[in-house]
Amino acid sequence: MATLTPTLTLSSTDASSDTLSLSVTDSLTIGAPAIGVSKTAIAASGGTASVLKPSGSANQYFYIRHTGYQADGTTATTNQVAVELGGNTDLLRIAAGEWAFFPVKSDVIVEALSSSSHLILIEYAYWTAA
Numbered sequence: 516m517a518t519l520t521p522t523l524t525l526s527s528t529d530a531s532s533d534t535l536s537l538s539v540t541d542s543l544t545i546g547a548p549a550i551g552v553s554k555t556a557i558a559a560s561g562g563t564a565s566v567l568k569p570s571g572s573a574n575q576y577f578y579i580r581h582t583g584y585q586a587d588g589t590t591a592t593t594n595q596v597a598v599e600l601g602g603n604t605d606l607l608r609i610a611a612g613e614w615a616f617f618p619v620k621s622d623v624i625v626e627a628l629s630s631s632s633h634l635i636l637i638e639y640a641y642w643t644a645a
Contacts, residue, residue, distance in 0.1 A: 516645045519543045519576065521616055543576060546645035552578070556586035556634045557596065557627045564599055564626035567639050568619060574644045577619045579627065579637060583611035586634035594631035602626070618644075 520542055527535040548571070557565040568577055581596045582588075591611070598607035598615070601623040607615060608630065619625060619641070629635045 517545050519545045519642050521576070523616075543642070544645045545576070545642040547643060549642045550640055552638060552640045554582070554636055554638050556636050557629055559629045559632045559634055562628065564597075564628040566624060566626050568623075568625035568641045570624055571621050571643060574621050575619045575641045576616065576644065577625055577639070577641045578614070578616045579609065579625075579639045580614035581609045581611050582636045582638055584636045586636055588636055592631075592633045592635060594629060594633050594635065596635055596637055597628050597630050599626040599628065600624075605630075 520540065522538065522540040525535055525537040550568075555565065567579070568575060579596075579598060583591060585592045593611050596609045597605045598609060600606050600619065609615060625641075627637060
């Protein structure tokens with residue numbers, strides 16, 4: 516078994532009347548199967564969504580990041596990535612430069628699709644809870 520340590524830090528001096536300073540860390544025990552950090556181009560709107568995490572036998576921890584580029588890796592795009600969980604449309608919308616890390620139930624498939632005509636390059640990974 517291996518350990519994955521996710522940390523989230525939120526800070527701001529002007530988001531509200533109070534200073535925001537929040538940091539949360541966890542220690543997750545993980546095992547196989549896993550997909551290390553990978554990049555792929557996802558289909559344009561109207562196409563078939565790209566399956567990033569298939570259904571599994573245990574819960575997984577999923578990471579996705581919009582690189583801000585089209586499939587060629589050099590042409591910028593501001594179009595969003597629609598992330599679908601279990602075939603439901605657009606449960607998450609990720610803009611260029613944004614990312615998400617979240618736990619996913621074992622039987623839920625994670626798919627992604629461009630919200631426009633651009634093929635978008637994304638970065639993703641998942642690890643299985645042990």
